[in-house]
Amino acid sequence: MSDIHDEVYGAEGGDRRADGAANERTFEALPPAHGRGFAQTWWGQAWLKALEDTALDSGQLKAGRRLARAGAVGAVSVRPGRITAVVQDRDGTPHRSDVLLQELSPEEWDRFLGMAIERAGHIAALLDRDMPPHLVEDSAAAGVELLPGIGDLEPECDCEAWDHCGHTAALCYQVARLLDQDPFVLLLMRGRGERELLDELHVRSLTHADAPQQCEDSQDAAPEGVSAEEAYADGAILPPLPGLPALPSEPGRPPTLDTETEPAQDLDVAAVEFLAAQAAVEAYRLLADALAPGHKRHTAEDELTACEDAVRLAAADPGPTVEARLATVSERGRSDLALAVQAWRYGGRAALRVLEEDWVLKxxxxxxxxxxxxxxxxxxxxxxxxxxxxxxxxxxxxxxxxxxxxxxxxxxxxxxxxxxxxxxxxxxxxxxxxxxxxxx
Structure with missing residues (x-):
């Protein structure tokens, strides 16, 4: 496949812009995806929906899924407006396949960057390789569509199919896996790479911070200060709150019970230390969840029942003495508690419900x-x-x-x-x- 690889990617391995800055990312071929979905994130699923809503032949989509699952998609080149890969048919015949996506115009990028400067949390989410829904919603409100829609993914393949063929479909399914890992891949397709984008945001943030204040003696100057009633009626007048402190690297350590004072006769010191340590772990989890992007849109969960909390604690390997007590509290025997713990470790309360309950689907x-x-x-x-x-x-x-x-x-x-x-x-x-x- 070396000849067609050189034709697609060039003998040097990648395109570059006229100014010499890298304008392409090449991702090594991903392993076969037997028995797994191609998109786990909501934006990866939105990408596949654009493909599946656009393609006229569902048979070609199935062929594409088969090729992608079999690992027939080679290294994927991503650059503004285009993704490219060599896709092998089942008989081993290689095809150069491209999918085109319209780049954002300079005016659209200007609106996107202006929006991002005002909402720094969006960029923080992207750096965490997340694309929260409100980033896409705020971009759309600014007139910038980040995710593709119906008809936006245009196929080109040397098999000369006029619509999406199995090769371009396989490429799109594979790119959905890349998008799951890094949403900056989508922004590169739209015209800006990660480094370029962050550099522009840095420059804009400095300009925004250094913008000259309006002259006090100007006839158009705003009155000095506003009433408290007006400020609270219009939240936009209020200055922004300071940023939240960063999440610690690990849960805090509870106070030690190793003192010179002898514990009460009936006090199980090891059990108390275990509970204190688990309280710190749970507090850390709650804080991490509260600081995560999009937390305010999530519905607060009900408190764990005593039985559920006993399973949570047992999942932390408390030792046989505490475990026996937890089995009693959870109203389970040792073997049933072990099964519940196994479920909890896979998925918490949701997994425990699936283990212990069955229901008729609506x-x-x-x-x-x-x-x-x-x-x-x-x-x-x-x-x-x-x-x-x-x-x-x-x-x-x-x-x-x-x-x-x-x-x-x-x-x-x-x-x-x-x-x-x-x-x-x-x-x-x-x-x-x-x-x-x-x-x-």
Whole structure:
């Protein structure tokens, strides 16, 4: 494939802008994606929706998924307005495939950068390789569409297909995996690389901070100060609050109980120290969640019940004495507590509910679940599943999928006659089933 690789990427390995600055990123070929979804993040899923809403032939999409899952997509070149890769057919024939995406205009970039300067949290989220929904919403409000829509992903392939073919579809499915890892890939397609973008924001932030204040004696100068009533009526008048302190690198250490004073006769010092340490860990988790982008849009969870909290504590390996007490509090025996702990470690309260409860899906939830099962495998590849309430068992095996209230799929495997959690939840049932099958 060396000849076609040189044709696509050039003998030196990459295009550059006329000013010499790197204007391309090349990502090594990703490993095969057997039994897993291609997009785990919401923006990766939005990318695939643009592809699937645009393509006229669903058969070509299925062919693309097969090629991508088989690892037929080579190194992916990403540059403004275009992604490129060599995709091999099942018979090994290589094809140069490109997908084009309209770059943002200078005016659109100007509006985007101006919006970003006013909302520094957006850039902080991108640096954490996250793309919060409100970043896209604020960009759209400024007249800048970051994510592609119907018809925005234009295919070009040397197989001469006039619409999306299996090769360009495979490229898009593979790029969804790259977008999951780094949303700056999308911004590069839209015209600006990460370094260039951050440099421009830095310059703008300095200019914004050094902007000359309006002359006090100007006839158009605003009155000095406003009334408190007016300030509170219009929050935009108030100065911005200082930034939140950074999250510590690890939970704090609780006070030591190793003092010269003898503990009370009935006090289990080791148990108290364990509880204090776990309180610090839980406080750290709550703080990290509160500081995460988009936290204010999340619904507050109900407090854990005593039984749920006992499982949470048991998952921290408290030792046999405390574990025995927790088994009593949680109203479970040792073996049932061990099973609950295994579920908790895979997914907390949601995983525990899936372990201990079953329910009849409502009609709309059942329809979505069936649609997900139909789309997860290509025709003829789907295993035979027997449904019972929210549980689907693979006929003739000890493997099961359980559907959670949030629409995710949980892998289970029967061990010593008991259904046992086999991994974390997945949005794609094929991914969950692969985890359950792989635990053999």
């Amino acid at each position: 009609e709309d939830s059942l329809a979505r679940a069936r649609a997900a099962l139909e789309a997860a495998w290509d025709e003829g590849e789907r295993p035979e599943l027997q449904a019972s309430r929210n549980r689907w068992t693979v006929v003739g095996t000890d493997v099961q999928l359980r559907h959670g209230h949030d629409g995710r799929w949980w892998p289970y495997r029967k061990e010593r006659g008991r259904w046992t959690p086999a991994g974390p939840a997945a949005h794609d049932p094929a991914t969950a089933l692969a985890m359950a099958s792989g635990s053999e």
